[in-house]
Amino acid sequence: MRLDKWLANSGIGSRKEVKKLLKTGAVTVNGKMVKDAKVQVNPDEDEVMLFDEPVEYREFIYLMMNKPAGVISATEDSRDETVIDLLDEMHRHFEPHPVGRLDKDTEGLLLLTNDGQLSHHLLSPKHHVPKTYFARILGEVTEADAAAFKEGVVLDDGYKTKPGDLVILKQGKESEIELTITEGKFHQVKRMFQSVGKEVLFLKRLSMGAVTLDEELELGEYRELSGEELDLLGKS
Numbered sequence: 001m002r003l004d005k006w007l008a009n010s011g012i013g014s015r016k017e018v019k020k021l022l023k024t025g026a027v028t029v030n031g032k033m034v035k036d037a038k039v040q041v042n043p044d045e046d047e048v049m050l051f052d053e054p055v056e057y058r059e060f061i062y063l064m065m066n067k068p069a070g071v072i073s074a075t076e077d078s079r080d081e082t083v084i085d086l087l088d089e090m091h092r093h094f095e096p097h098p099v100g101r102l103d104k105d106t107e108g109l110l111l112l113t114n115d116g117q118l119s120h121h122l123l124s125p126k127h128h129v130p131k132t133y134f135a136r137i138l139g140e141v142t143e144a145d146a147a148a149f150k151e152g153v154v155l156d157d158g159y160k161t162k163p164g165d166l167v168i169l170k171q172g173k174e175s176e177i178e179l180t181i182t183e184g185k186f187h188q189v190k191r192m193f194q195s196v197g198k199e200v201l202f203l204k205r206l207s208m209g210a211v212t213l214d215e216e217l218e219l220g221e222y223r224e225l226s227g228e229e230l231d232l233l234g235k236s
């Protein structure tokens with residue numbers, strides 16, 4: 001890989017900042033000063049130092065975002081802003097992907113990573129990773145709905161869902177709930193409520209597996225996962 005990629009991936013700065021730093025002669029590869037960003041280096045063989053300190057190569061990045069409504073969970077889109085557009089260059093050049101999708105109008109926890117193995121683990125139906133959502137619902141959500149979700153409901157395409165755990169937080173003409181499901185069918189939460197004659201007015205994901213949305217993150221903000229969160233996901 002190129003030397004500037006190594007340096008940028010280690011968190012020193014963007015590719016542009018790294019190039020400037022290289023020009024100052026602050027970087028050595030195997031003890032020799034290198035100013036050329038294009039020089040090829042190999043994490044298994046080469047030692048890169050910045051101001052005489054070793055620079056560890058970092059391959060993967062793990063981010064949590066508080067996704068705002070109006071933004072698409074995709075890497076590119078011809079019309080709409082994507083969650084990738086919300087990332088700094090320093091994180092974008094790792095080429096992370098959203099782990100699964102939230103609808104354009106859904107808010108909340110979205111993990112982004114370039115670690116394909118982790119994405120696969122979290123998304124594979126075999127692993128039954130629980131996802132918890134908060135929702136405001138038009139209509140009175142009842143214990144009968146909770147019982148139906150526990151049993152599994154039949155969606156508009158005939159698919160019967162796996163059991164979902166519905167907790168009613170507020171009952172009324174507009175209700176508030178938390179729903180935990182272990183699948184990720186297209187529009188699943190909205191379609192589950194549709195199957196019991198109700199409409200989701202607002203939807204926010206609170207958690208995925210053992211990782212919970214950091215409520216300190218404003219809508220559109222993101223941060224790297226902590227060591228503890230990576231442990232919870234079986235990483236690090």
Ligand code: URA
Nearest residue numbers: 102103106187189190
């Ligand atoms: N279920 C939905 O209906 N929408 C989402 O964005 C996520 C789950």
